[in-house]
Amino acid sequence: MKFKEIPYERIDMEEVKKGFEALIKEQKEAKSGQEQFEIHKKAYALRDKVLTQMTICEIRHTGNTVDEFYENENNYYDEKKPEFDDLTLQYSKTLLESPFRDYLEEKIGKVAFKNIELMAKSLDEKLIPLMQEENNLVSTYHKLIASAKIMFNGEELNISMLRKYLTDSDxxxxxxxxxxxxxxxQEKSGELDDIYDKMVKNRTAQAKLMGYSNYVELGYCRMNRNSYDKVMVKNFRDQVKKVFVPLATKVHEARREALGLDSLKFYDNEMYFNNGNPAPIGTPEEILRWGKEMYDDLSPETKEFFDYMYENELFDVLGRKNKQAGGYMTFLPDYKMPFIFANFNGTSSDVDVITHECGHAFQGYVVRDYEVEEHRDITMETAEIHSMSMEFFTDRYMEKFFGDRAEDYRKMHLAESVTFIPYGCMVDEFQHIVYENPDMTPDERKAVWMKLESEYRPHMDYADDPFFSKGGFWQRQLHIYASPFYYIDYCLAQTCALQYRIKMDKDYKKAWESYLALCKLSAKEFYEPMLKEVGLDSPFQDGCMKNIVEELTKTYYNN
Known part of the structure; x- marks a missing residue:
């Protein structure tokens, strides 16, 4: 079924509540673990129905943020989703408290039970009003960013559509x-400061109600950090500061020389070549068709996956006014369908959608038929390995998209991967500082950002820009507003993806087999044991970052 043909129906949360109450009663009366698992499959069906309709609403709302019907539906779910989360928790507690827990742990896994424990530590009925307010603040932020009407070159553009000019060769x-x-x-700075200040205070209030000293621990629970903590994350960031920042600085210096500039300014930060960054040579329709050809050749599994996506039109990738900025992959459980949302804008990021978001979607497709749905519930530091590694596995096909500038794209892609890790760690440390000091003023937060810039991106020069030079750059990073503590997951995943980049140079087939095994493992195992099983080093391991830097320097950056 094509996505446009899928019907939407608002979820009646009162009916959902009755459904969960009946399941809770059944679970408490069950006489065996096997009987409980059969009841649990009914819970899958109920949860999937709710999530499917919520996701249809999300896709259609983000595709047009001024559509009145789906804006109202989105507002409805902003209010009702915390109630749904609480109902899910009340049901899940019956599994935690089950006399047959050993059987259930064997059936659905220890990871699943650890995640339920984290859910219990992060949700409570008393939080619902605050969670509803938080959802509304996130929606307000998205709508504000989507409302941008920037006049440039005789066109009215949103932020996504402006991007091609942000990386113009001139x-x-x-x-x-x-x-x-x-x-x-700058014009919206007051509103952005106000939204974020309310978010920080709201999330802090939720943490206090749950007995935490600040939001950091609650945020980790909500990100399902089921096998590592903030001490391990700090150790990773410290490794990055010590060995990765110097490599990134070297890459930036090479960029400066290639661009023929005396010094780099912030508006040069995404430029790699004097004749402009490589851009795709085809139309959006051709990019999708070439993506199909690429995945047809890559493996039997990717061929089946992309054929399915293509035939069922599971993409919304064309840039439009009033469309939410950014991109994402999501999943429709009732239809076992991945869906990809993005904003094509004529730059290389259009091809990144066909690699990065398809990495997410491919993994979702590979595990779509798992009977135990908890085995599909991957945490984000794992999910982003699938996407970022797929970017590298598809590097060999870039002639399709960039013609004679394919090699330029590969060089740029690797350089971006290296320079991203310090930036991502900076975003993470910024959030730790903000939530450990929730009473900071907007100006104090911006001062923190500028200090971190000097540590993680010493090359960055904002010149005399009235907004960015005052520490405002972070306000264009939607994850800081909408998904606190998510960004470090990209860094951890990029570390693993770079390991795959090194491995595929030595034995592409063996590297792909490892990647496919990782996709199939999904959420069956905890993070570090899973990495070990497929032959990857943990980013938390001392020396991991140093080893990657040495390999990259030896192969790519030895001049």
């Missing part, structure tokens, strides 16, 4: 485009 054009972007954020 330095004056990109400087002007970045000035326009800065102007939008």
């Amino acid at each position: 330095r004056n054009i990109r400087k002007e485009a970045w000035s326009k972007l800065s102007g939008f954020f």
Whole structure:
């Protein structure tokens, strides 16, 4: 079934409540673990029905944020989702308290039970009003960003559509485009500060109600950090500061030389070549068709996957006014369908959608038929390995998309992967500081950002820009607003993806087999044991980052 043909029906949360209450009663009266698992499969069906309709609403709302019907539906779920989360928790507690827990742990896994314990530590009925308010603040942020109407080159553009000018080969054009972007954020700065200040105070209040000293621990529970903590994350960030920042600085210096500039400014930060960054040579329709050809050749599994996506039109990738910025992959449980949302804008990021988001979607497709749905519930540091590694596994096909500039794209892609890790760690440390000091003023938060810039991105020069030079750059990072503590997952995953990049140079087939095994493992095992099983080093392991830097330096950056 094509996505556009899928019907939508608002979920009646009162009916869902009755459904969960009946299941809780059944679970408490069950006489064996086997009977409990059969009841649990009914819970899957109920949960899947709810999540499917919520996801249809999300896709259609983000595709047009001014559509009145789906805006109202989105507002409805902003209010009702915390109630659904609480009902899910009340049901899940029957599994935690089961006299047949040993059987259930054997059936659905220790990871699943650890995640239920984390859910119990992060949710409570008393939080529902605050969670509803938090959802509303996130929606307000998304709508504010989507509302951007930036006049440039005779066009009215949103932020996604402006991107092609932000990376224009003409330095004056990109400087002007970045000035326009800065102007939008400067104009909205008061609103953005207000939204974020309310978010920090709201999340802190939730943490206090749950007995935590601040939001950091609650945030870790909500991110399902089921096998590592903030001490391990700090150790990882410290490794990055020590060995990865120098490598990233070296990459930036190489960029400066390639661009023929005396110094790099912030509007040069995403530029790699004097003749402009490589851009796809085809139309959006051709990019999708070439993506199909690429996945047809890569493996039997990827061929089956992309054929399914293509035939069922499970993409919304064209940039439009009033469309939410960014991109994501999501999943429709009732239909076992992945779905990809993005904003094509004529830059190399259009191809990244066909690699990165398809990495997510491929993994979702591979495990879509797992009977134990908890085995599909991957945490984000694992999910992002699938996407970021797929970017590298598809590097060999870039001639399809970039023609004679394919090699330029590969060089740029690797360089971006290296320079991203310090930035991602900076975002993470910023959030730790903010939530450990929730009473900071907006100006104090911006001062923290500028200090972290000097540690993680010492090359960054915002010149005299009235907004970015005052520490406002973080306000364009939607994850900081919408998904606290998510960003470090990208860094951990990029570390693993770079290991795959090194491995595939030595034995592509063996590297792909490891990647496919990782996709199939999904959420059956905890993070570090899972990495070990497929032959990857844990990013938390001392020396991991040093080894990657040495391999990359030896092969790519030895000049």
